[in-house]
Amino acid sequence: MRGATVLWALLRRSRDLKVTRLxxxxxxxxxxxxxxxxxxxxxxxxxxxTQFDVGENExxxxxxxxxxxxxxxxxxxxREAERTLNTAALALLKLRVQSESWLDEIxxxxxxxxxxxxxxxxxxxxxxxxxxxxxxxxxxxxTSSPSGFPKAWQAVLWRSSEHAPLGRLVRWxxxxxxxxxxxxxxxxxxxxxxxxxxxxxxxxxxxLAWNRPRLDSRESxxxxxx
Numbered sequence: 001m002r003g004a005t006v007l008w009a010l011l012r013r014s015r016d017l018k019v020t021r022l023x024x025x026x027x028x029x030x031x032x033x034x035x036x037x038x039x040x041x042x043x044x045x046x047x048x049x050t051q052f053d054v055g056e057n058e059x060x061x062x063x064x065x066x067x068x069x070x071x072x073x074x075x076x077x078x079r080e081a082e083r084t085l086n087t088a089a090l091a092l093l094k095l096r097v098q099s100e101s102w103l104d105e106i107x108x109x110x111x112x113x114x115x116x117x118x119x120x121x122x123x124x125x126x127x128x129x130x131x132x133x134x135x136x137x138x139x140x141x142x143t144s145s146p147s148g149f150p151k152a153w154q155a156v157l158w159r160s161s162e163h164a165p166l167g168r169l170v171r172w173x174x175x176x177x178x179x180x181x182x183x184x185x186x187x188x189x190x191x192x193x194x195x196x197x198x199x200x201x202x203x204x205x206x207x208l209a210w211n212r213p214r215l216d217s218r219e220s221x222x223x224x225x226x
Contacts, residue, residue, distance in 0.1 A: 001073065001074075001077055001080055001081075001084075002036075002037075002038040002039070002040070002080065002084045003038050003039050003040040003042070003043035003044070004043065004070050004073050004074060005070075005074050005080070005081045005084040005085065005088075006022075006025070006026075006038070006040055006084060006088055007040070007043065007044065007047070007062070007070060008067060008070035008071055008073075008074050008112065009085060009088065009108055009109055009111075009112035010022070010025075010105060010108050010109075011060060011061065011062040011067060012062075012067050012071070012108075012111075012112065013111075014061065014064070015061075015108065016055070016059040016060065016061050017059070017060050017105075018057065018058055018059055018060070019044070019054075019058040019060060020058065021105070022040065022044060022060065023041060024095060025040075025088065025091055025092065025095070025105070026038060026040040026041060028091035028092075028094055028095055029087050029088060029091045031091075032087065032090060032091050032094070033087050036083075036087055038084070044060070047062075047066065048060065051063060051066045052066070074116070075116070075119055078116060078119040078120055078121050081116060081119075081121055082113075082116075082120075082121040082122065085109055085112060085113050085116075085121065085123065086123055086124050086127055088109055089106065089109045089110075089113075089123055089124075089127040089131070090126070090127055092105050092106045092109060093106065093127070093130050093131070093134075096134065103134065103138065106131060106134065107155060107159060109123075110123070110131060110159045111159070114159075125163075128161040128163065129161075129163070131159075131160075131161075132160050132161055132163065132164035132166075132167065135152070135155050135156045135159060135160050135164070135166075135167070136156070136160075136164065136166045138152045138155065139152040139153060139155070139156050139166065139170075153170065156170045157170050157171060157174055
């Protein structure tokens with residue numbers, strides 16, 4: 001079950017992963033939690049015979065049906081999946097100290113945990129705090145990289161927690177400030193638009209036609225200069 005959770009989290013969405021990196025993750029997880037047994041190597045070797053595509057560089061890729069089956073198994077045991085994902089996240093954070101190349105696997109774990117959010121699965125505060133710090137550092141470091149900045153921006157936008165100040169700022173810039181209850185009252189000019197828009201807009205021809213008579217009447221009522 002634990003090995004299935006790690007494989008599903010790292011190989012979903014047709015992603016590749018080298019066998020050597022998978023083994024490094026398993027060793028770090030074993031080192032961090034000695035009472036946490038995970039038969040990751042055995043399960044990987046078994047599935048690699050028939051269910052995984054193995055490239056020349058030992059890149060693993062799971063078939064779509066295999067990923068779906070692994071996800072069904074993971075959702076049957078959400079509490080075990082939560083513990084496994086948290087253990088994997090903490091292990092990857094330690095590997096990230098040794099090499100910056102582990103950020104991609106960390107993002108996969110975050111994505112997997114968010115996919116299981118409706119099942120009550122979430123990463124621990126210790127893990128999310130450190131992950132938020134990594135995303136913040138990556139975005140600040142990418143400010144001088146035109147190619148790397150959009151990817152770092154998207155990582156903060158979609159993967160940072162609600163506790164991250166930079167994450168809240170990025171989401172506000174992308175989506176606007178969240179409306180509080182009672183702030184959605186319309187003014188007299190915010191009437192429904194017949195063109196499908198939520199409110200009347202200067203970009204809508206029907207809105208312009210709706211506003212034209214009112215503007216004309218105001219001009220006719222205004223005192224004319226002699």
